[in-house]
Amino acid sequence: MIREYKTIEEVSGPLMLVKQVEGVKYDELGEIELPNGEIRRCRVLEVNGRNVLVQLFESSAGINLANSKVRFTGHGVQLPVSSNMLGRVFNGMGEPIDGGARIIPEKSLDINGTPINPAARYYPSEFIQTGISTIDGLNTLVRGQKLPIFSGAGLPHANLAAQIARQAKVRNSDSKFAVVFAAVGITFEEADFFISDFKKTGAIDRTVLFINLASDPAIERISTPRMALTAAEYLAFECDMHVLVIMTDITNYAEALREVSAARKEVPGRRGYPGYLYTDLATMYERAGRKMGSEGSITMIPILTMPEDDKTHPIPDLTGYITEGQIILSREMYRKGYMPPVDVLPSLSRLKDKGIGDGKTREDHANTMNQLFASYARGKEAKELMVVLGDSALTPVDRLYAEFADAFEEKYINQGFYENRSIEETLDIGWQLLSILPRSEMKRIKPELLQKYWPKN
């Protein structure tokens, strides 16, 4: 029997205290019925004797201590799932907002999921060709990886994410593919950019969208990514699909989390974010991967904007410690007009080593990748020195490195958002650029590969 309580004692920010309850469990979903019949949802944050502290998922406006009723549902927050979700649009709480009918659920899943047993994971090693040189060639993405994009305000991360969604494919594979897109507190325009891009390419039919816009309640953002991931897990691990999850913007999510934490008067960690931000983010990011007993996979591309372009800000910092690498966008490259403006040197894919090489991409991939990185780093240093002292201060070799760095940015990085390069094209451009340098500088390339691939002209 579900009891109703009219004992709301306190409402403050996103929190509400209900007294004299019986049998309520931690993390249970509750429903608040307003005097006008409207239903809002909340979840139990703390059980303390007969009092419970709940967190609202929507605005507290209109809640009336005397006449509002609360009932608890006996289960956690759930998302009804079905393979018919493809092509549909939901709000941040998982309700359809595209005017279509409600989902007829095949089952209801707890949105918090359960941790994947590390002994049951498959190590991600299938190369995904995104058609973008800076990713395929240097920071290779593999199926089941979580690779975030660290962006800054005003940088074109949306274009890059859309380009990945548009072009990503696994070669020699025709398995089922789906995109789950979670908009977390972004503007209508940005969400609309993604939706119209998906429509233009026809991808919309295999996409599930969860939309929480900037104008929607901030508190709802805490569940939006989890809703999206629950849908993704269902499609990947029960329908055996390869799912690409794009979540934007994690910064908004973390701010919503901070809001709840501050309202609870918790001891803050750095910059007012709660001490458990790392664990909280990890319970989302770690849901990516591949596991035994299923053909499908979840590849995750979370997008976050770094406040003040600061990589050491807690949100990008903690994200970087959990995810398997990061693609960092650079304002400097953007100003130069190089698109996508990827800052190559601090970008990284941790899983690249098992996804590249003979049989996956090409035998020369690992060697040229290291050589390009090292040469570009030295070229940039040479250029910095040149700014201070003029180019006469450089050794002849360093002058070549500086030339290489310019050409690398111009030809390799700057490919635009609509050019789709095969991995062979990317590798060949790499060789062309390396041939600017003396062959004796190719210390990171094995002699036999140098023999085979060094441009003849």
Next chain:
Amino acid sequence: MIEGKILKVSGPLVVAEGMREANMFDVVRVGEKRLIGEIIEMHGDRASIQVYEETAGIGRGDRVVSSEFPLSVELGPGLIGNIYDGIQRPLEAMVKKVGANITKGIDEPSLDREKVWHFEAALAFGDTVVGGDVLGTVKETDIISHKIMVAPNKKGTIVELRSGDYRVTDRIGKIKLPDGTMEEITLMQKWPVRVARPYSQKLPPVEPMITGQRPIDALFPIAKGGTACVPGPFGSGKTVVQHQLAKWSDVDLVVYIGCGERGNEMTDVLREFPELTDPKTGKTLMERTVLIANTSDMPVAAREASIYTGITIAEYYRDMGYSVAVIADSTSRWAEALREMSGRLEEMPGEEGYPAYLTSRLAQFYERAGKVICLGSDGREGALSAIGAVSPQGGDISEPVTQATLRIVKVFWGLDASLAYRRHFPAINWLNSYSLYRDRLDGWFSEHISKDWSDVVGRCLKTLQLEAELDEIVKLVGVDALSADDRLTLEVARSIREDFLQQNAFDSVDSYTTLKKQYEMMNLIHYFEDKARAAVKEGVNIQLIADLPVRERIGRAKAAEENRYREEYADIKREIDSELKRLIDEKTDD
């Protein structure tokens, strides 16, 4: 039976009343699903319990039952090659039992109860024994002979002990204790994780733990029984360094603790190690590895316990007389788990919200390392080395966890993001890293490798230091302003950095370098420097020396295989001689 009722639930913290009889740090079972928890605070009859599993669905009035035992690990044959979570539940057995995800309330014994081991008795009826004495052995893997020992706090006379095939819980014999009671012996014993296992005496560490990693062995070595930390921002290659140590260290056993880190990294170890062979024994690395995996998405309280679970298992093998390494990735996540529990207990926070007891807890952990004379009458020696990764926020090592760690450990391998961006791996910064064992290990190196080992290493460090000073000048006035001698120093320093310190973990030859080869590599670079300096003195243009073709061969010297590097290096030296001679001859011809 001590039984209480829940009053409060807040995340992993549960408060129960009616627990006056319970002991601090006893394990309790919470709720219908019998979640595992541990009492961490008592107020009157109220106990605060940290729960090692997700607490969703727990509410007021649910039952809490005390087991009346502290949190313990099961020690016995079957540990090696296994992967456990933070409270020693076997993850592979759990996959078989409940599938790919970890659900709540799984009860699975740590050691396989059905597996039969062959026990070979070493003592017999009538022998008197003290704690730590070896009763006999079980061949656990091809390389580890598992010694079955008398529990540390027991002594008496053997009244029964038979070789034979046993399961871990079967009785293998009996000991008559001094008070006349009989103590049954099994292959398995239990030990509380928060209590260090006793030893008879601690010894100073004097032997290096050889890792095959050049920047570590040559410049900043760690001793067997020593402690080290690896701090670095994300992307600086901490995990690769830790994996390399787990793979190549010349120890008998490695306990690898994945504490709040990525799931895929543990999977990587789990899938890769069975396929790699240990250079020392020729067997797979899994036969000397125990894995503890409490990944970042697994419950936070169990993360706090994982460090203790790991080091207790390591101590147990140390007690058998083995050299063991504990590798913990990452102690920052462990500290965060402490912080989270402390916050929920509403304790007064210290720096950055960490509890005031952070430093003492860290010190307790690292102090469990050391070279020791084990308990038992045979006086065998064992060593336990502890290596912890630290993940400072934003790469800023002034934060509390790094600073607290640095006050305890003796070796500091500081990883540097700017080196990583240049793909200089391992990105150990040679200017701020240190090893306090260097002096103490000099004796060993000069005896086993070469008399002038410490001079050769010192010369490398000095060149690198000089380079840093010269770089400051170059930044101001350009490289042309330097004397030829200084420019040569820069070239040599670059050679040390690129041709010696950089080591590719993913290359089959370069991944591991023997000490002898490391020595010869340093010598090769110094040989070039000596000859080049003489040529500079003769007036040869430094640019011509820098551009010599032989320098590319020095750069590739690391790729020379173990069985033929001597000839290769001798040949390179001949080429250095002839090329420099040519330059000097051309000079005198003008």
